[in-house]
Amino acid sequence: MTALGSTERREDGRTARIAALAVVVGVTGGLVAALLISLIRLITHLAFEGRASLAPADPSQHHLGAVVILIPIIGAALVSVMARWGSEAIRGHGIPEVMDRILHADSRIPAKLTILKPLSAAIAIGTGGPFGSEGPIIATGGALGSLLGQVLRVTADERKILLAAGAAAGMAATFGTPVAAVLLAIELLLFEFRARSIIPVALAACAATAVRLILLGNDPLYPMPTVMEPSGVALACYAILGLLIGAVSVGITRSLYAVEDLFERLPIHWMWWPLLGAVVVGVAGYLDPRILGVGPENIINSLAARLTITATAALLLLKFLAWVAYLGSGTSGGTLAPLFTFGSGVGAIVGMLAAAHFPELGVAPPVAALVGMAAMFAGASRALLASVVFAFEATRQPLGLLPLLAGCTTAYLMSRALMKHSIMTEKLA
DSSP states (O other): OHHHHHHHHHHHHHHHHHHHHHHHHHHHHHHHHHHHHHHHHHHHHHHHHSSOOOSOOOGGGOOOGGGGGHHHHHHHHHHHHHHHHTOGGGOBOSHHHHHHHHHHSTTOOOTTHHHHHHHHHHHHHHTTOOOBSHHHHHHHHHHHHHHHHHHTTOOHHHHHHHHHHHHHHHHHHHHSOHHHHHHHHIIIIIOOOOHHHHHHHHHHHHHHHHHHHHHHOSOOSSOOOOOOOOOHHHHHHHHHHHHHHHHHHHHHHHHHHHHHHHHHTSSSOGGGHHHHHHHHHHHHHHHOGGGSSOOHHHHHHHHTTOSOHHHHHHHHHHHHHHHHHHHHTTOBOBSHHHHHHHHHHHHHHHHHHHHHHOGGGOOOHHHHHHHHHHHHHHHHHOOHHHHHHHHHHHHTOGGGHHHHHHHHHHHHHHHHHHOSSOTTTTTTO
16 A cells, blocks of 8 residues: 555656646647647738738738739748648648657657748648648647757656647647647546546646736637527527538548648659649739638637628639648648638538528528538537637537537538548548
8 A cells, every 4th residue: 555655656646747848849839839829820911011010910901902822822931831841741730740740759849840831830720721720739739838848857757748738829829729628638638537637737727818818808809699598499500510520521531631642643843732732812802802811700709600602602612622732732831710611601601591491490590500610610620629618718609508519519420421531531541
């Protein structure tokens, strides 16, 4: 009993040490996330307005005309140079690469990625890339945790925990969703549900969120109309909507990797591929500037059902073509924000059709958009609990939890039925 108690005390001591280090990673990750957001704003203002500013930027308001086609191409060229002569590891959307380092490299991430990954993502997004910043920030946070674990004398498992803590800090600092960040780390990175892992990751997410509150405020990420309690019939409709979204998420995943395969067959060096993808972005951005950049207002408009069905469908089509071509070409950018755009848009369209033709069902278009947003995340990433909690934390609509749980679960079920791997694990497989 004495030996057992001594072992437990040593384990508790190690957990406390890793937890303290995780707080440091969390604070640092929060600061890095804020810095990256500011850098994206700066590059966006420079690229589309020709002036320096750290104020929120909206590339859809540009007045460049057809010249806008050149902006993503210039950004793609810069990112390709960084990948070719800096580190090829900056290519991709971040999370699968972090998972690969956990599985095949003892959670060791090269130190230079802590600089090159966020910088390349800021350039790609700031010059109009239709990506989210969360993937690169998650990868950067993971790199910070891994780097600390390499400098200090820790085990491979403890280094994995620090890496996951950094990744969770990156997501929490980006979206202001600390609980969802912890769940995402558990479902995609840690592969375990133990106190020694959860405690450091949770503290890192809390620390990063505190930094976000100080620097960016406490407003919900995606404000939307107040959600009313759904009827039983409406709840069943949201579950059916989840099945549809799950099928769409599989189609999106397969399309992305099909485009990647097409680029790999080109008889030119991979550093030129992003320039071809950027041409698609430039043309799509000329046709509809709303597809440029992260575009959080697109998600907010869907959650409020402000746009017509035709306008929403046109936006989704162009955004999808630009995203799949540019990300499939191997540039640096995230997937979560685009997935939220696709899911909320499809959900809004279905909700508006149901409200117009079958009002007796009680389906509310904003709730359908909310379910669609989270269900797309659940179907594509297979992070079921993180998807539900993320949508709640991002909108702060507690009565949306039940529709979210129904829709995300059926989307997860449909995705698993139609495809063995997720958008996060297909490349690893």
